[in-house]
Amino acid sequence: MSSAKSGVLSFVLGWGAALLLFFPILWMLLTGFKTEVEAIATPPTLFFSPTMENYQAVFQRADYLSFAINSVVVSVVATALAILIAVPAAYVMAFFPTKRTRGTLLWMLSTKMMPPVGVLVPMYLLFRDFGLLDTLTGLVIIYTLMNLPIVIWMLYTFFKEVPPEILEAGRMDGARAKQEVTLLLLPLALPGIASTSLLSIILCWNEAFWSLNLSAHNAAPLTAFIASFSSPEGLFWAKLSAASTLAIAPILVFGWMSQRQLVRGLTFGAVK
């Protein structure tokens, strides 16, 4: 096979596969700009004059915005908290490893292996007794805990890449641990911290087990809001598509931006 021919072949197969995988998302995007009648028309409408009415309708529903705000608040606050708790731990494990460090890291990883459904019952009852059901605080707590191991791991692998000499020089100049972290380590590891935060936000945003089970109208994020479209009386495909497009767009962009670092985070550094 000549290289020109194989080039054409990989072009056709590559784009074919990419478009096939992307098709459901593309179709959702298009459906969001159709009228409800066009959305369920068969044969499907390929050419239509795009309408913004679904997006307007979605925004006019006062509750859509509150669900979106819930998603933003829960993802951002839980991520910030997880980073805050994880930075000191990752710092000492990366720069002052002891003989227990390896075991500690692996143990932290193993806490991530607990299937959420295994602890659904106690979490539900604890949430009920502490008045946390359907509150943003409750979801923030769960999401922070859920992502803490991954955040520690990712920060640890990024911190390991910072040349220790720089921190050491700072230490010689009399920097205390706190200054060393805030003035030297954090700026140097900023790209790593950014991609760790992105991964954590993506995981929180798309989380759909705890949000479906522990939140209702008050604290429900977008995952739960979209699920409410599954009830028979909610079959408005064009509006569902518009709402879904809005719900996934920011995360899709985040995911595309951080795909490389994501591999590291998702495999706990086992694949680089």
Next chain:
Amino acid sequence: MSAITASGDVKPASSARRSGQKIRTLPFIAPSVLILLVWMIVPLAMTLYFSVMRYNLLNPVVEFTGLGNYQYLLEDPSLWTAMWNTLVLVGSVLAITVVAGTLLAVLFDQEFPGCGIARLFAIAPFFVMPTVSALIWKNLLMHPINGIFGFLSRSVGLEPIDWFAQYPMASVIMIVSWQWIPFALLILLTAIQSLDNEQKEAARMDGAGPLSMFFFIILPHLGRAISVVVMIETIFLLTVFAEIFVTTSGGPGLATTNLAFLIYVRALLEFDVGGASAGGVIAIILANIVAFFVVRTVARNLEA
């Protein structure tokens, strides 16, 4: 000195020690460890405790029942159906995503016009929240009357398929696979790209065709990455929930009820705290068998 630092960057700890600036690590690491410890132990202990109690939220009497919940659960055919469904779901999705992911990774490793953009399109499904992907597939694609698939089968003269009624499990498998193929692709592509170009070049010089390249150079190199994909996916696939929740609600009958959904039904719809907890313990045991291998693989990597 721990095994972690054996990888060559022994400097940090040793020089820290040399400069006599050994810092107390405990205050730094204690918050994380304590939080994770509580997060792990409290719910686990409660699950274990409830699993030996007769406890229904509708009934104020809570009493010790020993292994009663387990016995009841193990004698209940729906548990075995759910276990079987869980296995079928996990096994099928794993097979589909690993095979498709490997082929796609080889494909996207090639240079072709626009390959960067095509890669972005291909990994997009991974970032779609589960409730959205389930509803998009259920309505826009798989709906027998108004969906695209129905239209396609009618246009070639076939009866449209009522996916969730006729092939409920296959439908769920399709949706979940669509979400996880990009994950396998992303990890395996990264692994392929870390393969030495010189090695590939040398094999090509020796006259290796594309097939023998794949089987003798690429596939062996991917072995570890594939095992990582399998293990991490297994952890998540064991507890697939949202996709079932919005499409089939476990039905028809028990056709798509996996372990996660069964526990949800027991706990939050039937208020049977004891029975659900016993199910939870079974789920935890299953996950731990897998987790053991994940942790071992990652640990090996830490030492390397």
